[in-house]
Amino acid sequence: KSICVMGLGYIGLPTAVMFANYGVQVHGVDVNPAAVKSIQEKQLHIEEPGLQERLNKAVDEGLLTASTTPKEADIFIIAVPSPINADHTANLEYVRQATAAVVPYIKEGNLVVLESTVPPKTVEDVMLPELVKTGLVIGEQLHVAHSPERVIPGRIFDELIQNDRIVGGVSQQAAEMTKALYETFVQGTIHLTDATTAELVKVMENTYRDVNIAFANELAQLAEKLDVNIWEAIKLANYHPRVNVHFPGPGVGGHCIAVDPWFLVELGGDTAQIIHLSRQTNDSMPRFTAQKTQRILNEAKISGGTVAVLGLAFKGNVDDMRESPSTYVIDELQNLGLTVISHDPHIKDNKHATQTQSLEEAVNQADVIVVLTDHNEFKELDPTTLTPQHKIVFDTKNCLDSNKWQQAGYHHHLLGD
Numbered sequence: 001k002s003i004c005v006m007g008l009g010y011i012g013l014p015t016a017v018m019f020a021n022y023g024v025q026v027h028g029v030d031v032n033p034a035a036v037k038s039i040q041e042k043q044l045h046i047e048e049p050g051l052q053e054r055l056n057k058a059v060d061e062g063l064l065t066a067s068t069t070p071k072e073a074d075i076f077i078i079a080v081p082s083p084i085n086a087d088h089t090a091n092l093e094y095v096r097q098a099t100a101a102v103v104p105y106i107k108e109g110n111l112v113v114l115e116s117t118v119p120p121k122t123v124e125d126v127m128l129p130e131l132v133k134t135g136l137v138i139g140e141q142l143h144v145a146h147s148p149e150r151v152i153p154g155r156i157f158d159e160l161i162q163n164d165r166i167v168g169g170v171s172q173q174a175a176e177m178t179k180a181l182y183e184t185f186v187q188g189t190i191h192l193t194d195a196t197t198a199e200l201v202k203v204m205e206n207t208y209r210d211v212n213i214a215f216a217n218e219l220a221q222l223a224e225k226l227d228v229n230i231w232e233a234i235k236l237a238n239y240h241p242r243v244n245v246h247f248p249g250p251g252v253g254g255h256c257i258a259v260d261p262w263f264l265v266e267l268g269g270d271t272a273q274i275i276h277l278s279r280q281t282n283d284s285m286p287r288f289t290a291q292k293t294q295r296i297l298n299e300a301k302i303s304g305g306t307v308a309v310l311g312l313a314f315k316g317n318v319d320d321m322r323e324s325p326s327t328y329v330i331d332e333l334q335n336l337g338l339t340v341i342s343h344d345p346h347i348k349d350n351k352h353a354t355q356t357q358s359l360e361e362a363v364n365q366a367d368v369i370v371v372l373t374d375h376n377e378f379k380e381l382d383p384t385t386l387t388p389q390h391k392i393v394f395d396t397k398n399c400l401d402s403n404k405w406q407q408a409g410y411h412h413h414l415l416g417d
């Protein structure tokens with residue numbers, strides 16, 4: 001069998017590479033010619049452990065080709081972005097366009113699998129109207145399923161293999177064909193259902209996390225009023241066998257958790273109030289973080305002030321800045337009249353105006369160091385080697401060893417204490 005993967009981004013590329021590593025002939029397609037060229041040349045445009053070695057193997061063995069146009073194949077996998085518009089409504093244009101693009105290449109007996117996370121009913125309402133243009137009878141001559149990706153950036157290959165997988169078929173046969181496809185490498189259980197249920201399940205998973213994080217963020221603000229360390233309180237609460245409170249932070253970023261709950265808000269309206277409020281709570285955290293930074297400076301009697309922001313990526317040990325809370329925190333700090341210098345060892349090519357190449361450059365001028373991303377490089381920092389203007393550190397992710405920093409003479413603050 002052969003596979004054509006539409007979209008060579010954070011999910012499509014690892015998936016394409018994975019199938020190729022298992023001996024399947026894969027053709028990858030991306031609308032961005034630069035992405036296609038870099039893959040042909042085995043130059044990665046994204047950072048992910050294991051991806052480079054696997055890409056080299058796939059290309060060298062001739063099992064992975066890439067271009068800007070699709071090819072005939074037995075199976076088409078669609079892994080394109082499904083972002084939200086400025087008004088928080090779903091933008092399904094990429095899904096529709098990728099589906100339309102494969103229509104001329106589809107033959108009787110083929111399988112089309114959507115991996116992108118989408119609002120429930122997208123397969124039915126957006127994909128099927130395009131796929132009927134093949135003239136084939138859906139469910140009999142053409143098989144269609146949704147199998148949402150569920151992997152976490154930074155551990156994509158482990159999770160591709162180990163995680164359970166949900167497969168929602170438009171027909172039973174489509175579900176079974178899709179199960180057989182992913183059995184190529186999936187060691188977790190593959191659960192079969194219908195397409196709309198699979199769509200809802202995936203969006204539910206990310207919304208669960210967003211709502212839980214909003215709860216933690218609300219508790220963090222409450223704990224500050226009580227002078228309680230929320231991290232200690234959450235740790236203790238989570239010793240209960242049925243409690244799993246997530247962790248507060250400067251906001252929720254990435255292209256999934258900060259996006260998918262809006263799909264349910266759009267569908268649910270007034271019945272999605274908890275979900276909606278959670279989004280707003282999480283989106284308010286950059287301002288809260290900036291205001292707390294200002295309070296810390298005020299308490300130290302520093303007026304004006306320079307902030308060294310450590311971390312631009314949306315979470316630890318990834319090079320992805322999409323929807324990163326850091327950019328919003330920096331905006332809020334600047335709105336307060338503070339000077340910001342930032343550093344992130346994972347973000348290359350000066351992607352942010354405040355960015356410096358070296359950690360020292362950022363820290364040397366700092367009146368306060370604010371850690372926004374829990375990169376390993378920051379956890380391992382030796383505070384005795386740093387020479388800021390004032391020894392004040394604000395750790396929004398509780399990722400530093402507070403004893404070490406206090407022993408080095410720092411005033412140490414947490415978000416939620």
Ligand code: SAJ
Pocket residue numbers: 117149150151152153205206209213246247248249250251252253254255256257314315316325
């Ligand atoms: N965050 C918190 N507190 C927490 C956990 C996370 O503030 O307790 C923040 C992170 O710092 C980050 C954001 O949330 O800014 C999202 O990070 P994440 O690690 O929770 O999730 P993603 O976006 O990297 O990946 C999620 C995963 N979904 C779930 O765990 C339910 C992943 O399995 C999905 O495949 C992925 O979304 C996706 O593509 O949908």
